[in-house]
Amino acid sequence: xxxxxxxxxxxxxxxxxxxxxxxxxxxxxxxxxxxxxxxxxxxxxxxxxxxxxxxxxxxxxxxxxxxxxxxxxxxxxxxxxxxxxxxxxxxxxxxxxxxxxxxxxxxxxxxxxxxxxxxxxxxxxxxxxxxxxxxxxxxxxxxxxxxxxxxxxxxxxxxxxxxxxxxxxxxxxxxxxxxxxxxxxxxxxxxxxxxxxxxxxxxxxxxxxxxxxxxxxxxxxxxxxxxxxxxxxxxxxxxxxxxxxxxxxxxx
Amino acid sequence: xxxxxxxxxxxxxxxxxxxxxxxxxxxxxxxxxxxxxxxxxxxxxxxxxxxxxxxxxxxxxxxxxxxxxxxxxxxxxxxxxxxxxxxxxxxxxxxxxxxxxxxxxxxxxxxxxxxxxxxxxxxxxxxxxxxxxxxxxxxxxxxxxxxxxxxxxxxxxxxxxxxxxxxxxxxxxxxxxxxxxxxxxxxxxxxxxxxxxxxxxxxxxxxxxxxxxxxxxxxxxxxxxxxxxxxxxxxxxxxxxxxxxxxxxxxxxxxxxxxxxxxxxxxxxxxxxxxxxxxxxxxxxxxxxxxxxxxxxxxxxxxxxxxxxxxxxxxxxxxxxxxxxxxxxxxxxxxxxxxxxxxxxxxxxxxxxxxxxxxxxxxxxxxxxxxxxxxxxxxxxxxxxxxxxxxxxxxxxxxxxxxxxxxxxxxxxxxxxxxxxxxxxxxxxxxxxxxxxxxxxxxxxxxxxxxxxxxxx
Numbered sequence: 001x002x003x004x005x006x007x008x009x010x011x012x013x014x015x016x017x018x019x020x021x022x023x024x025x026x027x028x029x030x031x032x033x034x035x036x037x038x039x040x041x042x043x044x045x046x047x048x049x050x051x052x053x054x055x056x057x058x059x060x061x062x063x064x065x066x067x068x069x070x071x072x073x074x075x076x077x078x079x080x081x082x083x084x085x086x087x088x089x090x091x092x093x094x095x096x097x098x099x100x101x102x103x104x105x106x107x108x109x110x111x112x113x114x115x116x117x118x119x120x121x122x123x124x125x126x127x128x129x130x131x132x133x134x135x136x137x138x139x140x141x142x143x144x145x146x147x148x149x150x151x152x153x154x155x156x157x158x159x160x161x162x163x164x165x166x167x168x169x170x171x172x173x174x175x176x177x178x179x180x181x182x183x184x185x186x187x188x189x190x191x192x193x194x195x196x197x198x199x200x201x202x203x204x205x206x207x208x209x210x211x212x213x214x215x216x217x218x219x220x221x222x223x224x225x226x227x228x229x230x231x232x233x234x235x236x237x238x239x240x241x242x243x244x245x246x247x248x249x250x251x252x
Numbered sequence: 253x254x255x256x257x258x259x260x261x262x263x264x265x266x267x268x269x270x271x272x273x274x275x276x277x278x279x280x281x282x283x284x285x286x287x288x289x290x291x292x293x294x295x296x297x298x299x300x301x302x303x304x305x306x307x308x309x310x311x312x313x314x315x316x317x318x319x320x321x322x323x324x325x326x327x328x329x330x331x332x333x334x335x336x337x338x339x340x341x342x343x344x345x346x347x348x349x350x351x352x353x354x355x356x357x358x359x360x361x362x363x364x365x366x367x368x369x370x371x372x373x374x375x376x377x378x379x380x381x382x383x384x385x386x387x388x389x390x391x392x393x394x395x396x397x398x399x400x401x402x403x404x405x406x407x408x409x410x411x412x413x414x415x416x417x418x419x420x421x422x423x424x425x426x427x428x429x430x431x432x433x434x435x436x437x438x439x440x441x442x443x444x445x446x447x448x449x450x451x452x453x454x455x456x457x458x459x460x461x462x463x464x465x466x467x468x469x470x471x472x473x474x475x476x477x478x479x480x481x482x483x484x485x486x487x488x489x490x491x492x493x494x495x496x497x498x499x500x501x502x503x504x505x506x507x508x509x510x511x512x513x514x515x516x517x518x519x520x521x522x523x524x525x526x527x528x529x530x531x532x533x534x535x536x537x538x539x540x541x542x543x544x545x546x547x548x549x550x551x552x553x554x555x556x557x558x559x560x561x562x563x564x565x566x567x568x569x570x571x572x573x574x575x576x577x578x579x580x581x582x583x584x585x586x587x588x589x590x591x592x593x594x595x596x597x598x599x600x601x602x603x604x605x606x607x608x609x610x611x612x613x614x615x616x617x618x619x620x621x622x623x624x625x626x627x628x629x630x631x632x633x634x635x636x637x638x639x640x641x642x643x644x645x646x647x648x649x650x651x652x653x654x655x656x657x658x659x660x661x662x663x664x665x666x667x668x669x670x671x672x673x674x675x676x677x678x679x680x681x682x683x684x685x686x687x688x689x690x691x692x693x694x695x696x697x698x699x700x701x702x703x704x705x706x707x708x709x
């Protein structure tokens with residue numbers, strides 16, 4: 001589904017990712033862990049198409065297409081979803097207008113009929129319960145005045161509505177209390193199928209108690225220094241990152 | 253002291269024009285009016301046009317526009333045109349009294365110059381109202397707009413022949429909004445000066461919608477004055493929509509006087525126009541009066557919109573809110589100058605002002621100048637101004653949800669404009685304006701949306 005080969009990414013001339021290789025297949029859940037500043041969010045943003053991240057080398061194919069060739073909106077319409085670490089507040093754009101426009105842009109891309117107002121409301125109601133999002137939130141402006149937890153729930157709500165093939169969740173767990181974390185994780189689990197895949201970027205093993213990954217990768221200084229199964233996450237929780245740094249032969 | 257204005261050839265041109273046409277201008281009118289005109293033209297001669305560096309006209313120098321070869325008429329010209337055919341105002345769900353003012357003269361197909369309703373409400377031609385109700389008109393005309401110190405008001409006072417008159421007596425409510433459509437249509441370049449007078453007596457209520465349109469591809473210069481009196485506990489809403497072509501120059505002078513416990517709301521939505529200058533002067537002359545003054549402009553190419561406001565808090569416990577916004581594309585320029593003047597006695601004043609602008613290109617320019625003059629010590633006043641660009645983070649966020657960049661940009665611009673639009677209380681009108689603004693942002697709204705001619709692009 002997603003194939004990253006030798007990806008190098010710079011931000012304002014500084015190289016952040018120094019040759020990433022990663023393959024994600026349908027049905028899989030990958031967790032990307034790593035200390036602060038290792039390049040996790042850069043990877044997520046570059047995959048979603050943020051123009052402030054310059055791809056200097058490497059290739060990314062997604063469902064057989066050259067992903068790097070697509071605009072952010074077309075990546076989205078091809079089925080990639082980025083859950084933001086810091087969802088953006090957009091005053092004046094109502095949630096309803098935003099969601100409906102987004103869904104209908106997806107429909108248009110697939111040459112399908114746009115949803116009628118009734119169908120859209122029905123879909124909203126259905127997906128709202130999935131993430132236990134407060135009804136009141138959908139009548140407000142996008143993320144405006146939402147609490148940290150509400151913003152993250154809202155990301156999963158959007159994910160549920162857009163039904164992506166590949167979801168990249170960037171630190172979706174940060175800033176969540178344990179109840180919100182459970183709700184968010186439940187949402188992600190309920191949306192899992194054998195055809196879609198999820199990349200979870202996180203600091204903490206905690207989230208992986210709820211979302212069980214098939215693979216765990218450790219990103220350090222712009223490279224994946226170790227990959228393993230979920231036990232790797234437990235090892236990290238126990239021992240921290242230092243042993244890995246030594247193993248990877250990098251000066252601490 | 254050297255004043256910032258001086259007598260020029262342009263001033264002479266209009267003074268001469270006045271004297272040459274005196275008889276026609278003052279034909280069959282009450283003495284008070286003629287007297288006022290003579291005084292006004294003398295004032296105009298003394299004041300002259302604001303000079304290029306005059307502080308209040310720093311960003312738009314208007315005198316050169318008065319210098320061109322422009323026809324000025326003091327009597328309506330017979331124009332062969334089918335109003336139904338040429339102009340349809342498609343606010344379908346909005347039930348209004350539609351009044352047309354064509355090139356500054358009240359225009360009616362029915363011959364009815366003035367409507368006088370059973371409850372005492374009067375609306376129609378100002379000229380006709382002056383003839384039929386000289387006492388009523390003389391109590392108000394020239395009492396609010398300052399023709400002694402403002403040259404544009406002085407020139408208008410000397411020359412204006414017609415416009416719309418609205419009178420709502422005590423405790424009455426205007427049954428449906430008055431919709432005044434100012435049309436400019438000519439086969440030559442023309443200068444137009446019309447005058448409106450709206451009077452809301454004690455405990456009365458009215459809504460007025462003003463639409464400014466050009467219907468032919470000629471140079472038009474408009475210098476209009478609206479005088480608005482809102483008596484004790486009365487409420488008056490005015491929404492003005494400006495949609496003139498890129499060759500049109502428009503100066504509006506709106507003077508509002510409010511008495512105790514009254515409410516006035518004034519919104520100016522500028523969709524198109526060549527050079528637009530909107531002067532709004534509000535005097536809060538009684539306690540506990542409230543005024544909202546909002547504005548929104550969406551301009552591109554070489555258009556210029558200049559919003560100038562003065563809110564005078566003369567008495568205690570009054571509140572005023574000003575919210576002006578602008579979206580500027582291409583090489584458009586804009587200016588906002590907003591003054592809040594709190595008099596020494598006006599304790600417990602609350603006066604707020606916000607001016608936000610978005611520049612879409614490097615060439616667009618916005619000047620913003622808040623001015624607070626506060627002579628009372630127990631007041632709450634604030635002002636804030638921003639000039640910025642579209643938020644790139646928000647754009648990216650929308651794009652990652654599958655919304656194309658251009659569409660996302662429109663959504664953000666619309667969101668920006670919506671704050672002013674949502675302040676319009678009449679729902680049908682608000683929807684209609686929202687629709688116009690959205691089409692304007694998409695570039696689908698040409699200069700004259702409702703005109704069948706589409707003569708100018």
